Amino acid sequence: MVTLYRPGSSLWHLLATGRKALVLAALVLAISLLPQAWGRPTATIPAALCLACYAVPGIGLRVLLGQLVAMRWILIVTAVGQLIFLGPGPALVNTTRIAALISIAALLALTTRTTDLLDAMERGLSPLSRLRIDPQRVALLLAVTLNTVPALTRAAGQVREAQRARSARPSLRRFAVPFLILALKHADELGEALTARGVR
Amino acid sequence: MNGIVLEDASVRLGEVEALRDVSLTLDARTTAVLGDNGSGKSTLARLVGGLLPASSGTVEVLGLDPRRQAAELRRRVAIVFSNPDAQIVMPTVAEDVAFSLRGDRLRRAERAERVTAALERFGLSDLADRSSHDLSGGQKQLLALCGAFVRSPELVIADEPTAYLDARNARHVADHLLAEGAHRLLLVTHDLALARRCESAVYVAEGRVAAVGASAEVIAAYEESLRW
Numbered sequence A: 001m002v003t004l005y006r007p008g009s010s011l012w013h014l015l016a017t018g019r020k021a022l023v024l025a026a027l028v029l030a031i032s033l034l035p036q037a038w039g040r041p042t043a044t045i046p047a048a049l050c051l052a053c054y055a056v057p058g059i060g061l062r063v064l065l066g067q068l069v070a071m072r073w074i075l076i077v078t079a080v081g082q083l084i085f086l087g088p089g090p091a092l093v094n095t096t097r098i099a100a101l102i103s104i105a106a107l108l109a110l111t112t113r114t115t116d117l118l119d120a121m122e123r124g125l126s127p128l129s130r131l132r133i134d135p136q137r138v139a140l141l142l143a144v145t146l147n148t149v150p151a152l153t154r155a156a157g158q159v160r161e162a163q164r165a166r167s168a169r170p171s172l173r174r175f176a177v178p179f180l181i182l183a184l185k186h187a188d189e190l191g192e193a194l195t196a197r198g199v200r
Numbered sequence B: 001m002n003g004i005v006l007e008d009a010s011v012r013l014g015e016v017e018a019l020r021d022v023s024l025t026l027d028a029r030t031t032a033v034l035g036d037n038g039s040g041k042s043t044l045a046r047l048v049g050g051l052l053p054a055s056s057g058t059v060e061v062l063g064l065d066p067r068r069q070a071a072e073l074r075r076r077v078a079i080v081f082s083n084p085d086a087q088i089v090m091p092t093v094a095e096d097v098a099f100s101l102r103g104d105r106l107r108r109a110e111r112a113e114r115v116t117a118a119l120e121r122f123g124l125s126d127l128a129d130r131s132s133h134d135l136s137g138g139q140k141q142l143l144a145l146c147g148a149f150v151r152s153p154e155l156v157i158a159d160e161p162t163a164y165l166d167a168r169n170a171r172h173v174a175d176h177l178l179a180e181g182a183h184r185l186l187l188v189t190h191d192l193a194l195a196r197r198c199e200s201a202v203y204v205a206e207g208r209v210a211a212v213g214a215s216a217e218v219i220a221a222y223e224e225s226l227r228w
């Protein structure tokens, strides 16, 4: 979940960001529109598309495997839920479809530098400027949000460690208050650093 | 041209008057800022860096008014903070450095060229594609410096840039900050050996300037105040 981008020179890496986003969005849309009533093809078509997307030279199925492992909890929860309410057939079909969907969407982050994503977003969002929304700010906000995850993960670790050092029993409240303070302090410092680096 | 000129500058932070009627003229290339915790050093650094307004008095930095000419000031003044984690904005090292140039409307090739040169200068070339969050503390602070210097600032403000570092990394960061170059330096530090390497120094106590002048003399005055 931390840094998704993997440097490389696969077909996906070489495709221009805007076009890549469109292609992947079209695939995701197509997969989510496959009718449930088709039965097995509703699972095999997405699975085949997903395999084809990852099988290009320079990415490979190992990376796909890594993605699936990373999203195992989402898949398990989905599978169990569907199993209980819909039975084994639909559960298998839907879980496969969701796994393919997320994996294909993840290709964008996996093969695009944040900088390029920012540039493409600024261009893609530029119609928003007519609504007095600054596309640069929206794109930057998204990038910074993504990058705050590792820092906050670390802060959470620090809080838990400090509590263990004082052998306090873990409790949500005892965790939440110091974590919130650290998070706010981080936001403050990051805001200043952004200003200092020329973000208005 | 004067570097930094303050006239009767005060800064109010909520209930606290963090700086009180400070008048200063700093012309040396490198100036250290000394003082106890809570004396107002960071407030002074922020005021000069245009991150805080003066509640009264006037401030001039490189001939600019930091509030009214903020955009121009941002282009010419860089700021480095203590906490390396809070200065990283982009997921990889090279992208983080490039982030500092986003506003400058450079051509892609020129941007890349400047980033490469800056990475080289700070010994980060081999880490260019590494995740910036996975660097060591020392490497992160070098990355923060790199992000500051890539814009070729005329003035670098550093607020305890070595506070979180071990002796070796602190030395490394200090060497880069104090290296001969076109930039002036305003360096807040508790490390008196580091302060000694600056030409001049300011000693801040309770929001006022207690001493200013050649670094050796100001450090002596500060050490004198520690005696009892």
Ligand SMILES: Nc1ncnc2c1ncn2[C@@H]1O[C@H](COP(=O)(O)OP(=O)(O)O)[C@@H](O)[C@H]1O
Binding pocket: B013, B014, B015, B016, B017, B018, B035, B036, B037, B038, B039, B040, B041, B042, B043, B044
């Ligand atoms: N955001 C703030 N709000 C209110 N008071 C503050 C704030 N930041 C700092 N102060 C107070 O201002 C004074 C000077 O702080 P600072 O400049 O950070 O000191 P130093 O950097 O020398 O340790 C201190 O008394 C501090 O408690």
Ligand SMILES: [Mg+2]
Binding pocket: B041, B042, B043, B159
């Ligand atoms: Mg301080």
